Amino acid sequence: MAVLNILQVGHPTLRERAEEISPEELASDEWQVFIDNLVETMRAANGAGLAANQVGTLRRICAVEVRAQNPRYPEKEPIPLTILVNPVITLVDESTMSSYEGCLSVPNLRGRVTRNAHIEITYLDREGTAHKRIAQGIQAVTY
Numbered sequence: 001m002a003v004l005n006i007l008q009v010g011h012p013t014l015r016e017r018a019e020e021i022s023p024e025e026l027a028s029d030e031w032q033v034f035i036d037n038l039v040e041t042m043r044a045a046n047g048a049g050l051a052a053n054q055v056g057t058l059r060r061i062c063a064v065e066v067r068a069q070n071p072r073y074p075e076k077e078p079i080p081l082t083i084l085v086n087p088v089i090t091l092v093d094e095s096t097m098s099s100y101e102g103c104l105s106v107p108n109l110r111g112r113v114t115r116n117a118h119i120e121i122t123y124l125d126r127e128g129t130a131h132k133r134i135a136q137g138i139q140a141v142t143y
Helices: 029-044 137-142
Strands: 049-051 061-066 079-091 096-103 106-116 118-124 130-136
Touching (some): 029 049, 029 061, 029 079, 106 137, 130 137
Antiparallel strands (some): 061 079, 079 118, 096 106
16 A cells, blocks of 8 residues: 555645546456555544545545544544545535534644534445445534
8 A cells, every 4th residue: 555645735636526436447456456545645644534636536535534542633533434435415404513623635724614513425435335324413524
């Protein structure tokens, strides 16, 4: 596995829309290695999540994981490693919550961000299996 370069704020790729990836493409060795590298990069940076566009790949793939005692997010509840492919987020209701967040593409800066606190996420996992999940509170903010 390899640690990839994380693009920093101001890089034009961070403003572009990522494309969906087909289940057939996803099954390839190339994309499976990419996902492993994305996870390795997120973990090396102590992130809670990392999207493919943050490492210069304009595909709709992201990794989310909150490990116990993450030094960047000690207040977050643990979330097991989840790979989201072609995720779609739908609001369940209009509730919101604020929390201090950081971004691996905006180093050394954290700020209070208000996000929806009750969402539904539909996505494919790295094997191409469809999932639907409801997330509330700090977990919704993380996804």
